[in-house]
Amino acid sequence: MHTSHSNIRLRIIKDRLFLALVVLLSFAMIVPLLLIIFHIVKNGIGVINWEFLTALPRPMGETGGGIANALAGTMMLIVLASLIAIPLGVLAGIYLAEQKTGRIASGVRLCMEVLQGIPSIVIGIVAYAWVVISMGTFSALSGSVALAIMMLPVIVRSTEETLRLVPDILREASLALGVSYARTVLKIIVPSGLTGILTGILLAIARITGETAPLLFTAFGNPYMSLNVLKPVDSLPLMIFNYATSPYPEWHAKAWGAALVLVVFVMGMNFTAKVIAKRWKVQF
Amino acid sequence: MESPVLRVENFSAHFGDNPVLKDINLSVQHNRVTALMGPSGCGKTTLIRCINRMHELIVDAGVEGSIYLHDEDLYKMNPIMVRKKIGMVFQRPNPFPTMSIYDNVVAGYNLNGIKIKREEKDRIVEESLRKAALWEEVRDRLHRKGSFLSGGQQQRLCIARALAMNPDILLMDEPTSALDPKATAHIEQLISELKNNVTILLVTHNIAQAARVSDFTAFLYLGDLVEFGTTEKLFTVPDDKRTEEYLSGKFG
Ligand SMILES: Nc1ncnc2c1ncn2[C@@H]1O[C@H](COP(=O)(O)OP(=O)(O)OP(=O)(O)O)[C@@H](O)[C@H]1O
Ligand SMILES: [Mg+2]
Numbered sequence: 399m400h401t402s403h404s405n406i407r408l409r410i411i412k413d414r415l416f417l418a419l420v421v422l423l424s425f426a427m428i429v430p431l432l433l434i435i436f437h438i439v440k441n442g443i444g445v446i447n448w449e450f451l452t453a454l455p456r457p458m459g460e461t462g463g464g465i466a467n468a469l470a471g472t473m474m475l476i477v478l479a480s481l482i483a484i485p486l487g488v489l490a491g492i493y494l495a496e497q498k499t500g501r502i503a504s505g506v507r508l509c510m511e512v513l514q515g516i517p518s519i520v521i522g523i524v525a526y527a528w529v530v531i532s533m534g535t536f537s538a539l540s541g542s543v544a545l546a547i548m549m550l551p552v553i554v555r556s557t558e559e560t561l562r563l564v565p566d567i568l569r570e571a572s573l574a575l576g577v578s579y580a581r582t583v584l585k586i587i588v589p590s591g592l593t594g595i596l597t598g599i600l601l602a603i604a605r606i607t608g609e610t611a612p613l614l615f616t617a618f619g620n621p622y623m624s625l626n627v628l629k630p631v632d633s634l635p636l637m638i639f640n641y642a643t644s645p646y647p648e649w650h651a652k653a654w655g656a657a658l659v660l661v662v663f664v665m666g667m668n669f670t671a672k673v674i675a676k677r678w679k680v681q682f
Numbered sequence: 683m684e685s686p687v688l689r690v691e692n693f694s695a696h697f698g699d700n701p702v703l704k705d706i707n708l709s710v711q712h713n714r715v716t717a718l719m720g721p722s723g724c725g726k727t728t729l730i731r732c733i734n735r736m737h738e739l740i741v742d743a744g745v746e747g748s749i750y751l752h753d754e755d756l757y758k759m760n761p762i763m764v765r766k767k768i769g770m771v772f773q774r775p776n777p778f779p780t781m782s783i784y785d786n787v788v789a790g791y792n793l794n795g796i797k798i799k800r801e802e803k804d805r806i807v808e809e810s811l812r813k814a815a816l817w818e819e820v821r822d823r824l825h826r827k828g829s830f831l832s833g834g835q836q837q838r839l840c841i842a843r844a845l846a847m848n849p850d851i852l853l854m855d856e857p858t859s860a861l862d863p864k865a866t867a868h869i870e871q872l873i874s875e876l877k878n879n880v881t882i883l884l885v886t887h888n889i890a891q892a893a894r895v896s897d898f899t900a901f902l903y904l905g906d907l908v909e910f911g912t913t914e915k916l917f918t919v920p921d922d923k924r925t926e927e928y929l930s931g932k933f934g
Contacts, residue, residue, distance in 0.1 A: 567774055568776055568779070570736060570772065570776070571778065571840070571843075572778075572789075573739065573765065574736060574770040574772075574844075575765065575766070575793060575794070575843070576762045576763070576764075576765035576766030576790065576847070577790075577794055578762060578794075582793070589780045590778075681779055681829050682829075
């Protein structure tokens, strides 16, 4: 009697210890993130003001100036890359979700996995070879092509996975009403999985927003405001890279400010994706 | 006697090289309820899915023989036309989760791109929901999502959705198997009322249900149509020993 009692005690203590360990380790996981955010905010918040967000950079030695060119460039790159990657990625995802087996489908799936694993710098080189060399100039377009290639696997996979979750009985309900296959896919299956597709798109955007490597020899960077697709543009990560590797402390401060803006943007994307996934989730 | 709405003649169906229906002959009378019963796996669902040409959507599935709808061979028609004329209610209620109750009822029109006037739509929605005995319960939340309804209400919504298309025949695949006794009674009541206006082919493996609501009953066993006749005859003086055994609960 006594032994079994203390046995249970021991078990409860072990249980508690284990729980404590799990909680501790979970906290340990958050620590690096908190440190990063703390560091960026501490160093970056000082330079952030209206001028920083809306003015162009000034030459070294002058005070003031901002990151408007990089903000505009990043937005332009995101929009262009999305225009390329979203239609292709969503269509491919629909195809893969509909075509569960078959050579072409498995081939596409394999390609997407491989593409996901290719280092971004390599994708940048390819975009350089395709677009920059053939057009003879660095450009927003070439940067967008590189970024679009990076978005593709994320969008394709999330589209395929969410559409797979749409129950077959909905498809059958539609077909049984005499609705054609194409309309069934477009009007029943895709809308039922729309939140998942949107979430995937936002995560893909979050993923490419911080990319520097593929832009080094495509978008290239540009200290002036440019909204021309065929001209070089700046982007936040490129600007951070250029400022942070400069020898001037004022520019280092600017790099921190830009980093803060970038991190806030990416976290906003992730957060929005979460909210959409939760709020608009279709209940089957 | 009137000529039947639907005639199934020497009809066989298979999945790959697995024969599931063997040489079925059956006719469905105008504005009557015909029940298809039999133990699980005997091919009931397959048979009604052949009638609205859903069977062929499955890889490697195929059929032989013919099915006539008013003397027109279904398998020579465009499957989309067939499905517009033959409505279907599934085993599990499947309203479209992205659509309101209203849009669910007229989904057959909207999805097919059939343009109709707003007043006409309102009329179809009300009429179909009334026929499906759901109108009173949902009339003041027509524009809310259909997936908030109870299971029985969802199933009646699906019935309304099928009825809205004015089908020649309504196929119902165990429409009450996912429902509780009260909702089941409700749907059975509904079937008895509906048959004044529509021909119904009802799959059930609930013997009592077949007896309660149908005028004709077909008994399928392992892909064979063992016996087919008026419900009264089949339940009182069945010709075949297997029918008798099934009715007395020896299998299934
Ligand atoms: N998609 C499919 N692929 C291959 N075989 C199938 C498929 N669907 C059904 N079958 C087979 O066809 C036979 C008949 O199935 P069916 O669904 O028509 O039976 P049922 O009479 O409706 O049974 P239940 O009462 O359980 O619904 C079964 O033996 C089943 O294994
Ligand atoms: Mg079945």
